[in-house]
Amino acid sequence: MAIRHLLSLARRSHKPSSSFTLVRSSSSRSNAEEFIKPPPPTATIYDRIAHSLKSKLQKLENPDIRFLKYGSPHPTQTPHTHILSRPETKITTLPNGLRVATESASNSRTATVGVWMDAGSRFESDETNGTAHFLERMIFKGTEKRRAKGPEEEIENMGGHLNAYTWREETAYYAKVMGKDVLKAVDILADVLQNSKFEERCISRERGVILRELQAGGHTEEDVFDHLHSTAFQYSPLGRNIHGTCDNIKTISNEHLHHYIQTHYTTPRMVLAASGAVKHEEIVEQAKKLFTKLSSDSTTATQLVAKEPASFTGSEVRIINDYVPLAKFAVAFEATSSTDPDSIALMVMREMLGSWNKNTGGGKHMGSKLVQRVSINGIAESMKAFSTNYKDTGLFGVYAVAKPDCLGDLSFAIMSEMTKLAYRVSEDDVIRARNQLKSSLMLHTDGTTPIAEDIGHQLLTYGRRIPFAELFTRIDAVDASTIKRVANRFLYDRDLAISAIGPIQDLPDYNWFRRRTYWNRY
């Protein structure tokens, strides 16, 4: 019986395989009943869908070559010389020291014109801290020729925008107007800077506004960075808050503001930058006529900086507040000044660490390992690496916003990736970061205002406008060994500054962070 069974089995396996069709579907039919057969693959809906899915997946095996032409997961070095022919920036220095720089774009009908100067909260003193910001608020509130709200109204009538910002080492006033109104805008700017009247009632009104703003804030990204600067550069001018302290704001007066203008709004420290539909000669003529009343005291900002240099102190400031949902913290090392050649390498390192938030298009597939760790494990709401440069120092680090329960994992990821830059750097990562940096620099200067801001900032920090070709060459000179050397200079076993606000009970302590600035392995 069993032998007959075995023999029939052997005979059946040698028969031509008619039972195995393309689909491999039919099970071995039972000998007895031939009437009930298994249904074909088109009978049920799930089988039909599975069959069509199978054919679609088959198509994936042979992708269309057209779609593979530009997409490759390996970053390559490509030459960019064909897009680097930008219109050049024309710079003229007037006899009183004022620099006028323009970059005209022939296809543009609007223009941005503004004054960028080397003045900011850094150059105040402890008693006058807050003057720069107060002045920026007060300066549009009326001049001798134009009553209160005059300057703003005039620009708005032309259809333009007036804007200003005060930073630690830089202040800017700029206006975006139509091309035909550029000279009028220059007139308004010159008037506002030289002939401003600071009336008492305007001052007291503005004082109230600023005090209310100071009391309202406390938990934004800007506050984290303010705290970071105040702890990293404690006892030094860069650590002062831009807005000033409440006591100072209550005592700032007309004389303070005028004194500040006299000392710091001097022509050698100013750049009149314009971009868009502007003609260089016209702007120079207008500037010669109008910017006459500013003092041309030739103390440069660098000399002021040398008198009071900034000093970095490894420290931390933590403000625990369990009533807000998210914890925000920033970890920073001391970096270098903007004129140091290593600042370009720091910019590449910033791109290597990357930035991410829940809306980023790349998601879990971005190149930076830190971003991969953060996004795959979901340990932060957003993170970004930053590198800022001042005249004699700078900051390089990572800022992150996270829920309170994943702070330990997040700190581990951040510190291990930052320290890894001193040990293991792959050439692929560096090329990818370089390409990202180049494209972000070019994409950023995509309008008249960013270009004017770029001109002003570069003339103040470097003394000249760096052409994109040179900038790209400097970026391309950064390779894996440069990154390791620069990371060893700034990150390896160095003190860091931490500032954190929110529900930060589980954020590791300073010694934990400081230990993880080096590894005991090679």
Next chain:
Amino acid sequence: MSSFLQSFLDPKKSWLAAMHMKTLTKRLRKYGLRYDDLYDPYYDLDIKEALNRLPREIVDARNQRLKRAIDLSMKHEYLPENLQQMQTPFRSYLQDMLALVKKENAEREALGALPLYQRTIP
């Protein structure tokens, strides 16, 4: 080497493999399951990802088959004979998608990126 293994494991070429396939068919038919239903998403996270990518109808059918088999096993019964004749245990719906998922993960690891998911044993 691999082709020797393939010929060893191919039911068309080797009677051992054919016998194994016949036994499996008999057992799967008794409970009304397909071979791909036995892949466990808790065992391998790739299977979980492949099931996530499959269309809803296929996954629903798989779950219904599993529920039917669990019910039969609980009652110590087998599927009725007429239904058993209609079973197709080796009609596959998962293998292609699973191969694609594994290929993608292998490519990601080859490029040096972190894996998208890792199994943690609690």
